[in-house]
Amino acid sequence: MTKEEILTLSKKVCKNTLMETLDIEFIEVGEDYLIAKMPVTPRVHQPEGVLHGGATVALAESVGSFASYVFLDTDEFFVRGIEISANHLKSVSEGFVYAKATYLHKGRTTQLWNIRITDAEENLISIVKLTTITLPKKK
Structure with a gap:
């Protein structure tokens, strides 16, 4: 798949999902990485007016899971997140x-992702580890 095809696919698969609700947009893909962005507005704030940690983790799981989807053979397999941990730093x-x-x-069955959440100035906001599992589709 080309970069353009991957970014087009992301728009299709995000329709009517949490990713669409949170306005998560996949913006860049490389040979071994995927980048998404999410606007920080009152819709994703906690009561004190800052980004909610749950919204941050939803962004991280979205980008990690979609990266597994993109970089693995999804004709034969499906991907699920099985563990996530986050440290919110700023x-x-x-x-x-x-x-x-x-x-x-990048194993055949499990994948471990490092997901760095940054702001526009590249300040580290959160660091997240996500484990995904690849399971065979039933024929």
Whole structure:
């Protein structure tokens, strides 16, 4: 798949999902990474007016899971997230946050993703680890 095909596919698969609800947009793909962005507005704030950690984790799982989907043979397999952990390091109240997913481990069955959430100035907002599992589709 070309970069353009992957980004077009992302728009299709995000329709009527949490990703659409949170305005998550996949913006860049490389040979071993995928980047998405999400606007930080009151819709994703906690009551104190900063980005909710749950919205941050939803962004991270979205980009990591979609990266597994893109980089694996999804004609034969499906992908599910099985574990996620996040450390929130800095708060942000407006603008965009960016999630870059890169492999730490690319196994046949499990994949471990490192996902860095940054702001527009590349300040580290959160660091997330996501484990996905690849399972065969039933014929």
